[in-house]
Amino acid sequence: MVIKNADVVLKDGVKKLDLRIEEGRIAELGKGLKGEGLDCTGLTVLPGLIDMHVHLREPGFEKKEDIASGSAAAVKGGFTQICCMPNTRPVTDNKVVVSYILNRAKEVGLCKVRPVGAITEGQEGKNLAAIGAMKAAGAVALSEDGKSVLSTGLMANAMMYAADFGLKCLCHCEDASLVDGGVVNEGYYSTLTGLKGSIRAAEDVIIAREICLAESLSLPVHICHVSTYSGVQLIREAKARGVQVTAETCPHYFTLTDAVIASFDTNTKVNPPIREEKDRLAVIEGLKDGTLDCIVTDHAPHHADDKSVEYDLATFGISGLETSFALSYTQLVKGGVLTPEELADRMSGAPARILGLEGGGIAVGAPADLTIADLHAKWTIDPAAFVSKGKNTPFGGREVFGAVRYTLVDGEIKYQG
């Protein structure tokens, strides 16, 4: 198949090119390529988007999402590879669950699903999980997502042991004693609503701890969903002195501020919480200067029953796979922060590098994982139209630019919109 007349986002800029796909890989890039084709005049071809932080909920919470619905949401959102977090039931802390996820994903056959294993057994923070066995079964990283490994000593051991298997720890940073039941950012709006706030330090102290461990052990570490201006600065300073730290953030942290909680809309409840304008601006600055390497969704689908309750009782999380690209494109490229090739790096190249995944760029020989979008298309986010089971988004009704038209995985069209 030949993709014709597209604006192709390469590492060094956007070029009008044709692209030949053979046996699932990019075989040729050039002008006027002959053959049966897909006319992409007016469309932009990006390297297949990679989301390294997704909750697929299967096994265990299929009412919220399953591998089929999550994969469908992923390809609709332009994602060709997604990494799923281990807070399933049973917890993904052993090779059996890793294999189950991979098998289900293969049966579903939409996007590439890369399981992330738990750091400790049952995510209980006591014994290390079967890290070697999970790696052998196909896990691509480790995470205790949803919480931090409480014991600093155990975390140090986890980083060292994981490194033996070439795995990185993806760290959700949260000091539980500081959060202490907080459900929103502590600030003007927590006081206004009377909702219990959590201060930035609840996130920052663990970011600092993980950086200290990485520096002291000369090992890599990855910081999940950075939301604070001070966290961005901690990572920036660490990178400047050579610490092997990488980091991610999510569209809600660079799009929203905690003013949205004044409505008590439980779709704004997410962990870490949406913070203030200076945090939002710092996250954008971090994405621009590369302090924050990549954009993830932290796709956290929930059933309406989990959100149609008091704010304190509602579950944390935003369903993000189907809105991430448009929000990122609108906010960052339209907003003049990133070039299209920089956005492609934050949403594809960087995650591939961080986790050592195949893909992440458009080049001859690379897998034909491609996201083809109409960047001029303006549309309105409608949660009811989500294919994810999770309709929980604070972005309903928002106008955005950038619509995914085709998602190709290994050269096959897996989504067409």
Add this chain to the structure above:
Amino acid sequence: MLNHKDVLGLYDLSAEEIDEILSVGMSMKKLLKQNIKRLPHLQGKSVTTLFYENSTRTRCSFELAAKYMGAHVVNIAAASSSVQKGETLIDTGKTLDAMKNDVIVIRHPMGGAPRLLAKTVKAHVVNAGDGMNEHPSQALLDMLTMRENFGRIAGLKVAILGDISHSRVAKSNLFGLKKLGAEVTMYAPRTLLPTGIGQMGAKVCASREEAVEGADVVMGLRIQLERQHAGNFPSLGEYAGFYGVDDGVMRYAKKGALVMHPGPVNRGVELTSALIDGDTSRIEEQVLSGIAVRMAILFLLTKEEV
């Protein structure tokens, strides 16, 4: 008449609406003082109190307010834990609505719960205190008491001291008093002072003397023993010594300044017993104001339908 279906907080109500509740409340209080407790305003109406948190004073006050005006009153005491295991608030609300309740008075340990209920039901919802959010009827009764004593709210200086962080009363008072033109000063240990309260119009002071300086009203807020266990201050004794209000502190206030407290009081912690029982105390007066202002709220909410 109120422009809102519900009374969820003083942040939402306009100065005119607050003023109207206080004016009607003043009339109700006059009747109550004449021991008139058989009014027709709520005849044929049903009022349900739905309390997910323990309360004697507020629930009794709403119940009597409704009964003095002839309403049918049902009281539901729902343990907050039952919310988590049993019926959701939305489903409970739908049930109460189906029973043709005209007003639901809700107290809930979680901020925003009355708003969730109000969105669900056709009945009028009155917030009787939600988490750390608001307690509008308490602030209105405080303001009624002030207006009764001073003839006005505008220009008064009100000092609020105590656990402001966890106090829905402090916030509702702040919103209401500022809307009607009063000045509000606050003082508390930093561990019990919420972020951003200054941006909401309170003057946050550096000492209790500064807070009380020139005040017309000094209001103490309850210090819960559990805050000591949470590490917010070392002991109730230390609190009383450094943050409590006594005669010495009151000397900075205007002569004859009123002493108020939403109750229940910890004698000798927020306020000394001498102040609680003294001539300038309006703590008991506040209780009767409470019934009057709740009568006004219930009447004004249901009036349009008569």
